[in-house]
Amino acid sequence: MLYYRVKPQYDNYCKNPKIHDGNIYVANELYTEKEVQKQNLNRQFKDLLDSLSVILQAGYSVENAIAGCAGELERLYGKTDLVEELHYMMSQMKLSVPVEKLFMDLGQRSQVEDIESFAVVFQAAKRSGGDLKKILKKTGQMLG
Numbered sequence: 001m002l003y004y005r006v007k008p009q010y011d012n013y014c015k016n017p018k019i020h021d022g023n024i025y026v027a028n029e030l031y032t033e034k035e036v037q038k039q040n041l042n043r044q045f046k047d048l049l050d051s052l053s054v055i056l057q058a059g060y061s062v063e064n065a066i067a068g069c070a071g072e073l074e075r076l077y078g079k080t081d082l083v084e085e086l087h088y089m090m091s092q093m094k095l096s097v098p099v100e101k102l103f104m105d106l107g108q109r110s111q112v113e114d115i116e117s118f119a120v121v122f123q124a125a126k127r128s129g130g131d132l133k134k135i136l137k138k139t140g141q142m143l144g
Contacts, residue, residue: 037081038110038111038112040080040081041081041082041110041112041115042112042114042115044073044077044080044082045082045112045114045115045118045143046114046140046143047073047076048069048073048082048086049118049136049139049140049143050140051065051068051069051072051073052065052066052069052136053133053136053137053140055068055069056132056133056136057133062099062126062132063093063099066086066089066090066093066099067086067090069086070083070086070087070090073086085106089102089106098126099126100119100122100123100126100127101123103115103118103119103122103123104119104120104123106119107119107120114143117143118139118143121135121139122135
């Protein structure tokens with residue numbers, strides 16, 4: 001059987017990992033760095049939705065909730081791609097770019113299906129005046 005060596009940060013995404021001499025090896029299946037990045041982004045996005053839901057329940061606007069989520073996710077994960085994206089979204093919102101457009105852009109660029117789906121739902125809810133708190137909570141439950 002052929003084994004491939006992988007980087008330690010990818011060990012959670014390997015099927016049947018074997019550890020030898022401090023290195024992690026997997027048989028026949030090796031996740032690419034892009035796949036691992038997408039999986040990490042998806043996991044962090046679910047935490048973002050939970051955080052957004054809680055902050056909106058506390059009465060904050062979506063724009064202010066994103067700023068709160070950026071700080072919370074940074075404490076949880078450090079400077080990750082999603083945290084950087086939230087900081088970018090905050091700077092774009094200061095330039096009057098609509099938050100639903102920013103989520104749509106994030107979904108398209110990330111190519112993560114859950115983010116793309118959420119962006120479509122969020123855009124529809126924002127336009128129609130739907131209850132964002134309920135929608136975020138329900139979407140988070142469905143994705144998680």
